[in-house]
């Protein structure tokens with residue numbers, strides 16, 4: 211393989227990638243940004259568009275029971291072991307065009323470059339478009355990648371409901387053409403032992419690369435998280451003028467204390483040098499029942515702690531429960547935290563990271579090592595035992611918002627690193 215020829219082949223594949231991004235934006239745009247609801251219209255369109263692009267490259271195109279998309283370039287070997295380049299094709303409501311999609315388009319662009327440079331890889335290379343990673347409409351996580359790996363418990367299909375429609379995950383999956391019965395029976399297509407490597411290119415979701423002035427980063431690890439996404443604090447509604455303080459069971463003031471105490475725990479962890487971020491993303495009274503003159507009897511909320519350290523996630527789960535218990539007793543309110551979900555922190559494979567760095571150096575691309583604060587499908591693969599690595603692309607405006615952005619030149623550098631790594635993998 212000639213490094214310069216491959217670089218030229220990557221350059222030649224970028225205009226097609228750019229056009230694909232444009233089509234994707236056009237087909238899934240919202241009032242602001244793009245909306246690709248998990249197992250909804252936008253995600254369906256994105257999957258159809260990528261499948262079409264893969265067929266133009268003569269790739270084998272298949273789907274699994276959960277609707278994940280697999281687009282495969284055959285390698286020289288036929289031992290059933292292969293490499294996956296994956297990312298998701300759903301978005302948050304009114305999100306950016308590149309979060310998720312950049313990884314799938316990068317995979318297709320890297321394959322197009324290999325084909326153009328007449329390189330047949332040693333093993334099959336599959337670009338995987340996953341489903342429901344953002345899962346902004348469902349109170350769960352990474353639906354597609356977990357289903358592909360056989361890690362989606364069947365009960366989630368019927369107990370998880372989409373926030374806007376109230377219908378179950380199974381309902382929405384069936385509507386999107388998935389084989390729900392196969393999922394119920396625990397059938398899945400990926401054998402983690404046969405995936406030699408999983409790569410994911412993703413826009414950075416924070417400001418680090420932009421701030422430090424690097425177009426790409428090689429990810430060192432992914433924070434895990436512990437969350438309660440359907441939590442509620444219930445007290446008693448009462449007259450805002452007539453009930454004295456000692457007789458109140460005020461859900462809002464109880465929640466204010468709860469939030470404050472959890473922030474205090476975060477401060478303690480940070481002061482001790484621990485890695486953590488903590489967010490209460492939802493915190494609301496019932497619009498049908500609340501009034502300015504009424505003591506609030508109910509607050510619904512979410513809690514989300516993320517860390518590279520499992521012990522810190524354990525501690526926060528304990529603290530969620532203990533503070534709820536204490537404040538509940540003290541203020542005469544009842545906390546129901548609902549289901550608490552856990553994602554383990556994921557370590558990136560040192561061998562694959564070294565390969566990415568090798569490519570970075572070959573093309574003299576400015577890059578840094580960088581941890582991932584956000585979760586990714588890559589974390590599920592890493593925790594399933596698949597050697598995993600990630601490339602981040604600079605993003606000047608953060609993600610999960612319509613201003614998210616990515617320079618196509620930065621993207622091209624990421625594809626270069628990916629293509630060279632794939633070309634040199636045995």
Ligand SMILES: [Zn+2]
Pocket residue numbers: 298309310343412
């Ligand atoms: Zn993403």
